[in-house]
Each structure stands twice: as structure tokens, then as C-alpha cells.
Amino acid sequence: MSGYAGSVGDPVGRAVERFRARTGVDVAFAGPCPDAGDRLVISYLSGTSTRVLSGLTVVAGTGVGGKAITTRRPVRVVDYVAASAISHEYDRAVTTEGVRAVFAVPVLAGRGVAAVLYGALRRPSDFGDGILTSACDAARDAGHEIAVAREVEQRMARAAELPGWAALEIRLAHADLLALAGVASDPGLGERLREVCGRLARTAASASGGAARGVRLTPRETDVLAQVAVGRTNAEVARALVLGPETVKSYLRSAMRKLGAHNRVEAVVAARAGGFLP
Structure with a gap:
């Protein structure tokens, strides 16, 4: 699994692995959002067969993940390329990886979206409630851990200046x-x-x-x-x-x-x- 260390990165990386292990989805990946919250960068991958998604920047409002940023709610599509409810800037990456059904869940920490957690299947599907619930649980836990980690960083910054x-x-x-x-x-x-x-x-x-x-x-x-x-x-x-x-x-x-x-x-x-x- 690719990724980087940090108060956001580590909890999100763990969430990707835990979520995929619990649900058995074909692919799980995630991207932390910079402070501005206007995009995410896919940095954690599990179950992928290519590297096409690694480092992909998703702008807020675009695709499944970008829509999850702006709505602050889970977004899912039964068949990504055929979906009419999302924009299609990332079709090439999705088809190259060979995934069809995709959903994205925002990881909320404090007042902002800290990251987005994705799950995908290599066939069209509307996903079961169990999978979506597990994804939301993983995102919630990661968001809580990120919030606590940020508190650690703030305390470290204050300690003796x-x-x-x-x-x-x-x-x-x-x-x-x-x-x-x-x-x-x-x-x-x-x-x-x-x-x-x-x-x-x-x-x-x-x-x-x-x-x-x-x-x-x-x-x-x-x-x-x-x-x-x-x-x-x-x-x-x-x-x-x-x-x-x-x-x-x-x-x-x-x-x-x-x-x-x-x-x-x-x-x-x-x-x-x-x-x-x-």
C-alpha cells in the first residue's frame, strides 16, 4: 500500500486496509485533502492491479470523490463510466484500473473534509448496505483519529514554544x-x-x-x-x-x-x- 506519514495520512491508510479486509471489496483507496479542502490526492491503494490511480488529483465537485467533498455525504454509482450523476474527468483512470461500481465516503474531522475513502468493485453493483455502513464506520473512526492527532500536534507546538x-x-x-x-x-x-x-x-x-x-x-x-x-x-x-x-x-x-x-x-x-x- 502506498502512502505517507502524518496526522491525516496514517489514520486514512489504516482505514483503507481495515475497510477492505472487513468487506472484501475488490479495490479500496483514499486521498487526503489539503487544508483548502478543494481537492484530494489519492495516496493509499489496496487491491489495485495498476498504478494509474496513485497520485491522481481529484478536484472538489468532480467525479465520485470530488462530489463527496462538496456534499459531505457518501456518493455511489452502479457503473462509473455510464453514470449520469457525476462528471467524467477520470474515466480513463477508472477504466484502466478496471473498476465499475465505485463509492466515496468523506472523512470528516472538525469542520472540514480531511480525506475521502473509496471502495470499488470490478463489476456493476449498487453495493450492499453492509459495505456502505462499514465504509462510513471506517471513515468516522479515521476522522476521529485525525482530530485527536491534530490536537497532539497543537500541544506539541505549544509545549515550551x-x-x-x-x-x-x-x-x-x-x-x-x-x-x-x-x-x-x-x-x-x-x-x-x-x-x-x-x-x-x-x-x-x-x-x-x-x-x-x-x-x-x-x-x-x-x-x-x-x-x-x-x-x-x-x-x-x-x-x-x-x-x-x-x-x-x-x-x-x-x-x-x-x-x-x-x-x-x-x-x-x-x-x-x-x-x-x-
Whole structure:
């Protein structure tokens, strides 16, 4: 699957894979919308047989996806090329890929359309309600995750008014120090490292207006969240902390439950607000 990282890109890319796995549609793809919201760029593909759709720019109001941007509602056509309810600027790309029935669902985050999620079949079809419901669910979940991720970015920008690269370096150093604390042979040294990390986290939370909420995380739960906060996968967290992958998942689930978070991004936001992470 092609794509790019970022607060919009990652949730949309995951939505494409989850949606196609759940419904079995022949093709799923998606495109984030720039801030202006006047177009989308198809950046995530699953199940395609060509690269013709990759990087395709769809202007608001045109085709299925562009119409979804302007109406902010799902749009579907039984047979794309024969459909009279849409414009046909993208017929060549659609026919080259060999898809017929297409629908598009807007991914709403805040007041705007953050992306558009597509599903397609290689035969004419009006799609079943189950497929459309699943697409809407995936789009809603992605929109929520994008909104939370944007909140993370805003908090990062406010934290101590540091440039983005400096804030990231602090968070990487914090995560690495916690990892060293977990494997330190000298218990006293490990405890001192954790104290320094705690000071960093509390200072950052205070600078960005955060405050502790009475939640208690264990040292290992904090260690795992610190690794997740700098973008590391569960496998990478396991290697950094010298833990088993299932143990990492267990600590992450426990931390999310305590923080009232529904996903990794929400957990990081809550942990930073509570002074557990810088």
C-alpha cells in the first residue's frame, strides 16, 4: 500500500486496509485533502492491479470523490463510466484500473473534509448496505483519529514554544532514557533516570497548560507510551524495552484503560496532558 506519514495520512491508510479486509471489496483507496479542502490526492491503494490511480488529483465537485467533498455525504454509482450523476474527468483512470461500481465516503474531522475513502468493485453493483455502513464506520473512526492527532500536534507546538524538531528531540531523548532506566543494572541509576524523565514530562505538561488528572501509570506503562509517542511500532517498542510483543500490548492496553483512551493517539494525548510524557 502506498502512502505517507502524518496526522491525516496514517489514520486514512489504516482505514483503507481495515475497510477492505472487513468487506472484501475488490479495490479500496483514499486521498487526503489539503487544508483548502478543494481537492484530494489519492495516496493509499489496496487491491489495485495498476498504478494509474496513485497520485491522481481529484478536484472538489468532480467525479465520485470530488462530489463527496462538496456534499459531505457518501456518493455511489452502479457503473462509473455510464453514470449520469457525476462528471467524467477520470474515466480513463477508472477504466484502466478496471473498476465499475465505485463509492466515496468523506472523512470528516472538525469542520472540514480531511480525506475521502473509496471502495470499488470490478463489476456493476449498487453495493450492499453492509459495505456502505462499514465504509462510513471506517471513515468516522479515521476522522476521529485525525482530530485527536491534530490536537497532539497543537500541544506539541505549544509545549515550551520549542521548534518542532527540538520538541521531537526531547521526546526521543525521553523515550531512550526511560528505555535505559528499564535495563540499568544499578537500581539507583535507573531510579534517577526516571526522576529526570518525570521532570521533563511535568515541565512540558505545565508549559502546554496540562495538569495531572489523578491517574497512576506504572513505570512500564509509561515506558511503553513514551516509545509509542515517538512513532514506534509495537515490535520496535518490544526491541527497545527488551520485552515480548504480547507484554508490550498488555502494558499499552492497561495504560489506555487508565487514561480513558480508545486508541494509541488518544493515549499519548492524555499522557502528555497528565504530565507523564513531554
